[in-house]
Amino acid sequence: MATKNLLQAIHEGLAEEMRSDESVMVLGEDVGRAGGVFRVTQGLQEEFGEARVLDTPLAESLIVGSAIGLSANGMRPVAEIQFGDFITPAFDQIVNEAAKFYYRSNGAWNCPITIRAPYGAVHGGGLYHSQSIEAWFSNTPGLKVVAPTFPADAKAMIKSAIRDPNPVLFLEHKRTYRLIKEDVPDDNPEVPIGEARVHREGADITVVAYGLMLYTALEVADKLLEEQGLETEVVEPRTLYPLDKETILESARKTGKFLVVSEANLTGSVSAEIAAVVAREAFEWLDAPVMRLGSPDVPAAAFARPMMDHFVPSAEKIEAAMLELAAY
Amino acid sequence: MAIGETRAHHEALGLDEDDLRRLYYHMLVARRVDERSWILNRQGKAAFVISCQGQEAAQVGAAYNLRPGYDYLYPYYRDSGMTLLLGQTPRGQFLSILGRAEDPNSGGRQMPGHFSDRGLNIVTTSAPVGVQYPQATGTALAFKMRGEDGVALVCGGEASTSGGDWHEAMNFAGIHDLPVVFLIENNVYSISTPAPAQVAGAIARRAEGFGFPGYEVDGNDVLAVYEVAREAFERARRGEGPTLIEAKTYRITAHSSDDDDRRYREREEIEEWRLKDPIVRFEKYLLENGVLDEAGRDEIDERIKAEVAEASAYAEKAPFAEPESVLTGVYAEA
Numbered sequence A: 001m002a003t004k005n006l007l008q009a010i011h012e013g014l015a016e017e018m019r020s021d022e023s024v025m026v027l028g029e030d031v032g033r034a035g036g037v038f039r040v041t042q043g044l045q046e047e048f049g050e051a052r053v054l055d056t057p058l059a060e061s062l063i064v065g066s067a068i069g070l071s072a073n074g075m076r077p078v079a080e081i082q083f084g085d086f087i088t089p090a091f092d093q094i095v096n097e098a099a100k101f102y103y104r105s106n107g108a109w110n111c112p113i114t115i116r117a118p119y120g121a122v123h124g125g126g127l128y129h130s131q132s133i134e135a136w137f138s139n140t141p142g143l144k145v146v147a148p149t150f151p152a153d154a155k156a157m158i159k160s161a162i163r164d165p166n167p168v169l170f171l172e173h174k175r176t177y178r179l180i181k182e183d184v185p186d187d188n189p190e191v192p193i194g195e196a197r198v199h200r201e202g203a204d205i206t207v208v209a210y211g212l213m214l215y216t217a218l219e220v221a222d223k224l225l226e227e228q229g230l231e232t233e234v235v236e237p238r239t240l241y242p243l244d245k246e247t248i249l250e251s252a253r254k255t256g257k258f259l260v261v262s263e264a265n266l267t268g269s270v271s272a273e274i275a276a277v278v279a280r281e282a283f284e285w286l287d288a289p290v291m292r293l294g295s296p297d298v299p300a301a302a303f304a305r306p307m308m309d310h311f312v313p314s315a316e317k318i319e320a321a322m323l324e325l326a327a328y
Numbered sequence B: 001m002a003i004g005e006t007r008a009h010h011e012a013l014g015l016d017e018d019d020l021r022r023l024y025y026h027m028l029v030a031r032r033v034d035e036r037s038w039i040l041n042r043q044g045k046a047a048f049v050i051s052c053q054g055q056e057a058a059q060v061g062a063a064y065n066l067r068p069g070y071d072y073l074y075p076y077y078r079d080s081g082m083t084l085l086l087g088q089t090p091r092g093q094f095l096s097i098l099g100r101a102e103d104p105n106s107g108g109r110q111m112p113g114h115f116s117d118r119g120l121n122i123v124t125t126s127a128p129v130g131v132q133y134p135q136a137t138g139t140a141l142a143f144k145m146r147g148e149d150g151v152a153l154v155c156g157g158e159a160s161t162s163g164g165d166w167h168e169a170m171n172f173a174g175i176h177d178l179p180v181v182f183l184i185e186n187n188v189y190s191i192s193t194p195a196p197a198q199v200a201g202a203i204a205r206r207a208e209g210f211g212f213p214g215y216e217v218d219g220n221d222v223l224a225v226y227e228v229a230r231e232a233f234e235r236a237r238r239g240e241g242p243t244l245i246e247a248k249t250y251r252i253t254a255h256s257s258d259d260d261d262r263r264y265r266e267r268e269e270i271e272e273w274r275l276k277d278p279i280v281r282f283e284k285y286l287l288e289n290g291v292l293d294e295a296g297r298d299e300i301d302e303r304i305k306a307e308v309a310e311a312s313a314y315a316e317k318a319p320f321a322e323p324e325s326v327l328t329g330v331y332a333e334a
Ligand SMILES: Cc1ncc(C[n+]2csc(CCOP(=O)(O)OP(=O)(O)O)c2C)c(N)n1
Pocket: B078, B127, B128, B129, B156, B157, B158, B159, B160, B161, B187, B189, B190, B191, B251, B255
């Protein structure tokens, strides 16, 4: 048992899969000797060689497209997109190709690829190293979108993603790479794709969140319990598409007060989908309108620190929303 | 060339008469299936047809180098000449055109021409032009990583060389000397847009910039295509890397059954190209070289027509998939 941060946990998950299955490989920009700009793949090339840890040209459509072709010929590729913001050239390969391989071939061809992409606002990132990209992909049947937050989950879920016979987009919040640490046991339990996690139980309100917002919401929940005795149930979807509706609904029906927090801008977001599900299927249990907190509908986080901080929902804003809900 | 004076082209290539008859048979099957498809469309039975007509020599000549079920094929929507050669059947083609449950490509989910056959290593194809190229390089890379001598053949029209995917794939193939053969079937049109408005310079010459050979070949000469493709396949199997082939050909039909090509091209132009029809041309070669006589040719054609009629009738009677089946098969089970 050792304490790992998110980066290290994902790294370990990748390395273990590569050790146990020769068909698993990593490809992307600067993933080889440099170990990726965030160092997730550091050391993998030394251990597994240049072919299985492949530095690609700067061409995202090629990275994902070639991963699809590798998977059609027996490999289990993990493609790294250096920053989620630059996944757009690969949109066609992900949405029109990988996600539809199985359906369009009537089950003859599946597409077992994993696409890793760091997302989320980080100081100094500016508009193009900050975006929350999950909504772009979370209405694409055939694709799975996962966004684990805690190291042990992330290690387990990168393995689940690699072993999954379908394409999986694996999102990593870059602000949490080194921020979140926890013990990751050697016999870390498996985490299947499609299962949400209840982080803390509570009777008063439900907060659903993922990524940095989850981390912040958990801190605020501790504080409000201590200061005001407010019991918050915190649920993390872990998989954003398809959603574990049951776990989310169970919590909404239990507390009757429901808030979903995400860093993505609100309109057309994953949180919109979660809110719609709860509004329809937990209606009779609700004691307050379904609430959402997210970033404003502006293009992305700004470069300058004060402007960025104004964009991302802060602990203060989350606290205010939780108190408003509790008081309703 | 006069008989007896010089060796016939096929002999120089090491092809025997059985090979020639197979090449001819498959070109003609593709043509007859295609012609029948238009009839089904005009009868209101087939919603959509997209044709191989005029490109059979390029398709059959190139694909004759594939080892079915071992090498990989990434075809584009006109490549029925290839898929029929590899082992798909006229029945399968009609089942696809009519969207029936037994459609081997997709069980009625996809439009015709969106080929797929796992057993034959025909990778499922789609509609966005050009997406197949990066995928083919990945498939070729897997062969290379495992030290196998498989080859990926990937095909498209000339307009598919305009987008980024083609260039990204050419670059990647060149960097890693991947065993991939790029076949561009330049049929002069992209729907209505003529090649001069689509293509800067010469497609074949672009390969040089990526560090591997590119050839321009008469796409209506099946033996010429076979020859240049064979060199490309052998080069790939030797581990020497990719080759680009631009087969110069012509689209005889409208772009598809939804297109009226009278809006943008002269009838005389089509008539000129009909004189260069690859099937007529190969037939002439076979007659001149004594491989076929007219009776033999008619016998093959009759046999094909009967096969096509049977296949079409079978497909017309075949059931659609259950409507509810649209809801299933979104995700593969572990
Ligand atoms: C990305 C994309 N853009 C547009 C289309 C619509 N479209 C289908 S085929 C075609 C022309 C392609 O021409 P070419 O590559 O020369 O092939 P050809 O049809 O001539 O064989 C167009 C514009 C498409 N399918 N995909």
